[in-house]
Amino acid sequence: MVKHTILPLTVQDAVVRRRKKVLVGPVSMTVAPSGLTVVMGPNGAGKSTLLRLLHGMERLSQGKLQWQVPEPQARRSQAFVFQTPIMMRRSVLDNVAYPLITHGIPRRAARNTAAEWLDRVGLTDSAAKQATVLSGGERQKLALARALIRGPEILFLDEPCANLDGRATREFEALVLAAHAGGTRIVMATHDIGQARRLAGDVWFIYRGALHEAASADQFFASPQTPEARAFLQGDIVE
Amino acid sequence: MPTLLRRGQFGATVCQARTFWQTMPTALTPCAIFLHPPLSNQKNVTIKDKKTCAACAVPGLCRINQSGTGIRTKQTNAMNEILQGLIQAAQLIFSLDRDLIEISLRSLYVTVTAVAIASAIGLPLGCWLAVRRFRYRRFVIATLNALMGLPPVVVGLIVYLLLSRSGPFGVFGLLFTPTAMIIAQVVILTPLIASIAHQAIRELWAEYHDLLISLNTTRRQRIGTLLWDGRRALLTAALAGFGRGIGEVGAIMIVGGNIDHATRVLTTAIALETGKGNFSLALALGFVLIGLAVLVNLLIHSLSRTEVSGRW
Numbered sequence: 001m002v003k004h005t006i007l008p009l010t011v012q013d014a015v016v017r018r019r020k021k022v023l024v025g026p027v028s029m030t031v032a033p034s035g036l037t038v039v040m041g042p043n044g045a046g047k048s049t050l051l052r053l054l055h056g057m058e059r060l061s062q063g064k065l066q067w068q069v070p071e072p073q074a075r076r077s078q079a080f081v082f083q084t085p086i087m088m089r090r091s092v093l094d095n096v097a098y099p100l101i102t103h104g105i106p107r108r109a110a111r112n113t114a115a116e117w118l119d120r121v122g123l124t125d126s127a128a129k130q131a132t133v134l135s136g137g138e139r140q141k142l143a144l145a146r147a148l149i150r151g152p153e154i155l156f157l158d159e160p161c162a163n164l165d166g167r168a169t170r171e172f173e174a175l176v177l178a179a180h181a182g183g184t185r186i187v188m189a190t191h192d193i194g195q196a197r198r199l200a201g202d203v204w205f206i207y208r209g210a211l212h213e214a215a216s217a218d219q220f221f222a223s224p225q226t227p228e229a230r231a232f233l234q235g236d237i238v239e
Numbered sequence: 240m241p242t243l244l245r246r247g248q249f250g251a252t253v254c255q256a257r258t259f260w261q262t263m264p265t266a267l268t269p270c271a272i273f274l275h276p277p278l279s280n281q282k283n284v285t286i287k288d289k290k291t292c293a294a295c296a297v298p299g300l301c302r303i304n305q306s307g308t309g310i311r312t313k314q315t316n317a318m319n320e321i322l323q324g325l326i327q328a329a330q331l332i333f334s335l336d337r338d339l340i341e342i343s344l345r346s347l348y349v350t351v352t353a354v355a356i357a358s359a360i361g362l363p364l365g366c367w368l369a370v371r372r373f374r375y376r377r378f379v380i381a382t383l384n385a386l387m388g389l390p391p392v393v394v395g396l397i398v399y400l401l402l403s404r405s406g407p408f409g410v411f412g413l414l415f416t417p418t419a420m421i422i423a424q425v426v427i428l429t430p431l432i433a434s435i436a437h438q439a440i441r442e443l444w445a446e447y448h449d450l451l452i453s454l455n456t457t458r459r460q461r462i463g464t465l466l467w468d469g470r471r472a473l474l475t476a477a478l479a480g481f482g483r484g485i486g487e488v489g490a491i492m493i494v495g496g497n498i499d500h501a502t503r504v505l506t507t508a509i510a511l512e513t514g515k516g517n518f519s520l521a522l523a524l525g526f527v528l529i530g531l532a533v534l535v536n537l538l539i540h541s542l543s544r545t546e547v548s549g550r551w
Contacts, residue, residue, distance in 0.1 A: 055453065057449070057452055057453060072455075075455045076455060079453070080449075080453040082449055082450070082453075086446060086447060086449060086450040088447065088450070088464075088468055089443075089468040089469075090467075090468060098454070098464075099454050102454060102455075102456050102457075102460050102464075
């Protein structure tokens with residue numbers, strides 16, 4: 001089980017502004033220490049930016065993030081899986097071992113741990129291959145293993161299954177659920193309503209850069225409170 | 240005999256300061272520098288009979304042949320010269336001519352060392368410029384790109400002045416040594432290698448940016464990662480530097496002095512032989528130079544296994 005020391009995270013009036021255009025905000029929320037949150041909303045609503053903001057990759061124009069520990073320490077216990085997985089030009093094994101090596105763990109020990117993780121995500125056969133020859137599904141599994149290898153307390157996933165087919169998505173979701181069962185806090189963006197229904201413990205609905213609606217999954221899917229969320233769930237085009 | 244006449248006049252003016260030159264070691268006389276005999280396998284070289292050189296008139300000091308070396312008695316056409324050059328190149332290589340091997344190895348030594356030093360400076364510098372954001376970054380990059388075309392002659396002149404007896408680094412006595420040639424080449428090659436490395440690393444950095452930021456890496460780790468993962472692109476940068484260095488003549492001529500058995504390399508020998516009208520030998524050396532450059536490139540590519548499927 002992952003021990004929680006950095007959560008809960010408190011966000012106060014955070015705004016991300018680029019060239020005078022507000023991408024996200026103002027957002028105020030508290031990210032609870034456990035749970036599996038699905039972030040939903042139409043394209044361009046600010047899902048990705050919100051996740052990057054929480055992860056500390058976006059410069060805040062105003063507002064602040066408050067972890068339970070100082071920021072540099074909090075950064076170490078987070079991980080992020082991008083929509084398009086970034087494959088480093090090395091072998092699959094070295095890709096997964098990389099976060100450990102940058103944390104000062106000896107190469108050999110890091111590779112051993114990486115091999116265990118490859119086994120867990122089912123990529124053992126590809127360990128020696130160059131990462132760039134992997135298929136889309138394998139890449140995303142590699143990215144997940146690389147994100148989880150440090151044992152993060154919170155894992156952000158930015159539409160990880162957007163380019164995957166059914167089978168790859170199912171495998172990926174199983175791995176995410178396993179990580180969640182292991183105690184990792186999950187925040188995942190998606191606009192696949194089916195996936196959200198399968199995974200979500202609670203839902204943040206993002207609309208025009210703001211947190212439009214936040215509710216538990218049962219409540220959100222049964223009776224969305226805002227007309228935009230209702231329209232989105234019905235499959236109408238929400239702009 | 241226009242060539243000899245010209246040389247004689249030139250030599251005569253130089254040799255008016257004979258007492259000065261006589262105090263210097265043989266290798267540094269103007270004859271040794273400007274009027275050296277062709278390579279030893281040239282049949283018409285008469286090394287044994289120590290005739291007086293028309294240029295400096297010191298018996299036995301300079302081994303110049305007066306019987307017509309380098310003088311073209313009849314009009315030969317250019318294609319014939321090239322053919323002759325090819326044949327002579329083959330002869331030089333297969334006879335394992337000692338002088339040829341010596342100057343080829345010196346060429347390689349100077350340029351490979353210079354490329355190694357310039358890479359050690361230029362690759363991390365290019366990478367750092369790609370990763371780091373600072374106020375005058377664009378200006379620095381533009382300057383670096385401009386310095387890619389640094390005129391070797393000017394670099395040679397500056398290095399010459401710095402290393403000469405009266406210069407700030409004169410005490411080291413480096414002028415007219417291979418070390419001085421390496422220094423000059425490092426100055427020429429570093430901006431080139433840094434600039435090409437920067438171009439290559441910038442692409443890779445755009446790709447890796449989010450991941451390396453997300454993984455909370457230090458700047459040193461980022462640079463290390465980019466250098467390692469971009470090593471094949473960086474190899475191209477180093478090879479471009481090698482290509483420029485091995486064919487460079489202006490700077491090493493000035494700081495090296497083209498002294499036989501000391502600082503003569505392929506390019507300066509070619510310049511010398513061309514000046515003497517010895518076109519086929521100059522061409523032969525030219526073909527050896529090209530062959531050497533191609534060989535080194537092929538060797539490095541096969542060692543690093545570029546262009547093999549699944550690799551970079």
